[in-house]
Amino acid sequence: MPDAPSFRLRNTLTREVEPLVPSQTDADGTPVLRFYSCGPTVYSYAHVGNFRTFLTADLVVRTGRALGWRVDYVSNVTDVGHLTEDDVADGGGEDKMARALASKEGEAFANVWDLARHYTDALLSDWRSLGLIEPNVRPRATEHVREQIRAVEGLMERGHAYETEDGVYFHVPSFPDYGKLSGNSDAERLAAGAAGASREVVQDESKRDPRDFALWKKDPGHLMQWFSPFGWGFPGWHLECSVMAQKYLGETIDLHGGGEDLTFPHHECEIAQAEALTGEPFARMWIHTRFLQVEGEKMSKSKGNFLTVRDLTATPEEGGREDWGAPVDPLALRLLLISGQYGKPFNLTKKALADAAKNRQRYAEALEAVREAGESGPAGDPEITEGLRETLDDAYADALDGMADDLNTPVALAAALRGANTILSVARQPDGLSAPAAQAAMEYLQRVDDLLGIVGLAADGADEDDSADPLAEEIDALLAARQQAREDKDWARADALRDEIDALGIVVMDTPSGPTWRRK
């Protein structure tokens, strides 16, 4: 790949679009990108907004790999129940997991550990259904408490942390760079908070600076507790990510990402902890995914208007939202969620979801055409094959250029779709796709799938086969009867049979090679 584009991303640290450059190479000379992306707290089902952020990370990994890099990708699961007001770190707020356990849904679980396990499993299942790449390491906070305790000790030794009756705090004034990521550095402003716009800021009287945040919280009432040199308690929320990132990726990582809300305080605090501990830069570049809106409204847990992946992809019997057209193709949802560039707010609407589903169909159709031609296509004209190959190479190159340009997915998707449409147009010509042309087309679809994950090759299209449909037998029988009626020119009976099939939610399409069908 001699003329591979440079990979540029908007760096939150500088607010500039900058080249992303792996700082290391492996033994073979392959560039190695070390990337950490913050995962969710598993106290409920992940919603589509969470997945927009995870998809940003997914696309970073895919683009890096498409450029020939090795990407060491770590994304955590936060399974410790942290406080809702951990930013002020004084013990205000509730434990999120305890609250979830006490809720109606929580009744099904024996304890917080059980609850965390359930929602972690659900997360992984949704992760796979949307075709997200599995991280090289998916560390859990509860499995890294020992490392977190050591980090607290290290920060105390270096004079960046102190102990009070309630816990151990990071002393922000000991780290002059605090605020370099978010711009929130003014102590008085932070102390004042939103100046009455939100809530009373409860302060731990023994904290030395209002910005100081908890590294370890002593709380005998917490449902998850570990023993430490500072007594029984649990680690502060910000600590786990910096500790786990450094454990698996080293003191300085290339890229760290998450949702826009994490910029402050979470990532700001991670920087403070990590850099105070090692004296080295923590992450060279930061990216943040803007929030998703639903029908123009902000989606948030407090509003309760969030959509989970399964709300959209499950059948109504399994709890899918019929008002949203469930069950929708998970890859259509994926396509929709990446159709806007990650750095801009994205408005998820029913109409956009329906549009995405249609768009996704193009890839499914192209794949089907290629598979059919690959089995039986003629040898074909070498010139046509070569022309197709060139067109597809161009389309792929444009898609990759788009992705390299700060993950410009709208541009990349447009280019990718252009290629799929080209394949379809060749397939629909009288001679159709020759076997060699089909091979070129398949290579293209494979590369596009590797880059964008929307073709469905990775998931193996077997489950999309008509034969897997429980209604297939019945429909086939009705279709055969209708075909017979059509041959008899009994149009009234043929139309009546189509109405019957239509009532099953199936659309019939007649083609030169016989009728086919699909779900509405």
Place this chain on the structure above:
RNA sequence: GGUCCCGUGGCCGAGUGGCUAGGCAAGGGUCUGCAAAACCCUCUACAGCGGUUCGAAUCCGCUCGGGACCUCCA
């Protein structure tokens, strides 16, 4: 109060100084027993005002409108 982002055709969304992205929808057509699908054609926009420039959606200023963070949240 502080910080920041955005206003593109019916809708979604690219495009950072000249060469009409793309998708969906809509209208017309071809094809078809009818339909569906497919294919072809049509729809030339950049919130408003002013400025810079030979030339601005693109740069500058102002106005209007929408949104985000500084609470929970990806």
